[in-house]
Amino acid sequence: MQPLSAPWPDPSAYLARVRPDAPLLFLSPATLQATARRFLDGFPGLVTFAVKANDRAEVLANLDTAGLSTFDVASPGEMRAVRAMNPNAVLHYNNPVRSLEEVAVGIEMGVASWSVDDEGELDKLSQVPRGAEIAVRFALPVKGAAYDFGEKFGASPARAVDLLRRVAAEGWRPALCFHPGTQCEDAGAWESYIAEAARIAARAGVRIARLNVGGGFAAHRHGTAPDLEAVFARIKAAVTRAFGAEAPALVCEPGRAMVAEAFTLAARIKGMRQGGDTVFLNDGIYGGLIDLRDMGLTGRIQVLASDGSARRGLGRARRIFGPTCDSLDRLPDGLELPEDTVTGDYVLFAGLGAYSVAMSTCFNGYGLRDVVTVLRLTGHCPHGS
Known part of the structure; x- marks a missing residue:
């Protein structure tokens, strides 16, 4: 975990330099505090935080x-x-x-x-x-x-x-x-x-x-x-x-609305089969992507090459499996990844600060454990954040 006193500029800078092979979360303290102030300023009463979310x-x-x-x-x-x-x-x-x-x-x-x-x-x-x-x-x-x-x-x-x-x-x-x-x-x-x-x-x-x-x-x-x-x-x-x-x-x-936006989850592609239609990630439903199993796929993803540059090919729906030996470790079908996606790329899921690290297990020795602090979560979502 990177200390809050020495944040990285953004997720792409960290991925290009470190090239991690385990899933991780990027945290923007500025985004988290801004969301808290939004609730404090807007809600007509006492604002508490549901700790279970994160x-x-x-x-x-x-x-x-x-x-x-x-x-x-x-x-x-x-x-x-x-x-x-x-x-x-x-x-x-x-x-x-x-x-x-x-x-x-x-x-x-x-x-x-x-x-x-x-x-x-x-x-x-x-x-x-x-x-x-x-x-x-x-x-x-x-x-x-x-x-x-x-x-x-x-x-x-x-x-x-x-x-x-x-x-x-x-x-x-x-x-x-x-x-x-x-x-x-x-x-x-x-x-x-x-x-x-x-x-x-x-x-x-x-x-x-x-x-x-x-x-x-x-x-x-x-x-x-x-x-x-x-x-x-x-x-x-x-x-x-x-x-x-x-x-x-x-x-x-x-809970969810307070912390989700302050985090982006980065998972790496371990392998691809059947012409790229089947993708294996280093995180799945036993890890930080468990919420997607219950809530459905998010539309807020981006794929980065190992040098931090964005893949910009046309999207294509894929079958996505997690890293464990359990065949149930699978996301709902239809996650779109760019046509030019390859093994070793990083899939960034925006807005996954809630029920990700909080619910991640260590099944099969995998799991979401690391949080890296960044100044901003920019450039990680085609629709903005």
Whole structure:
């Protein structure tokens, strides 16, 4: 890993000089901090970061520098990573299913906000100091995201009413939370959830202190980048419409949209077969490209020769395999690479800062481990970044 104090100019400069044979991520701290400021300036409430998306120390430190003081953690390991970066950081523990041992660690770490979606899980929080915030998480059958988080977490609205009453009655600060699902490209999903949150609070007879509208903000994967400010504006308007004068304070917990754009993943072509129609990379679904298996192919790639120059031939759809011995290690078909692509070239995937290094395994001795700091991520995407 290159130290932040000595960044390379850009990915092509590093690849031409070092010619690495293992996959790596390029990090632009300037891009990461600019994205954080975009959320801080635009979102009408508290901005936290979902650490699960990328828990690298460089990421946490840059977000702290940009002004984020609160982090959404899902495990004791993530709590410790945040506190190692900033002992005074505020922790929100929004994984609603915890062991008693994990609850004890959260209490010891001074978690400020907890979420819950089940009576039994609320029982586990009995030792959480009164005055701490407990947010009841609810779920709706709302479309608009790449996949639905409500299949795993979230009480029905009727159960949320009962849980919210109990949270308030037992002396915790009552709140509500939801998650519209990852890569949500329809602001209407937030509007539906916000309207239901107001109905839950009214039925429970509880004035909530805060409403956590989750993450789900879309990252740039194809064509035009998502208009985050338009989503922020619709969230704000929906809260005013639903709650009126009793509008709660807002919280969001972006993960993907916060870190994706600050990283470019570089994988090298190990071999090509069948006239170039089948390509083997040194990274795949057991490494940093795992998110492409679930989210589909990104349109933001470029191929560089080993000297750092760009391949500019016409695109041709290929079959792409990763480096392991498992035949399942394969990207969705149809990734277009330039006609003049050859073995030894580098395929650069823009916007892969989320769920890449965080989910990479070491299966078969492969894996994404290295992060190289650059001043800019320019020239790596035909459509810009």
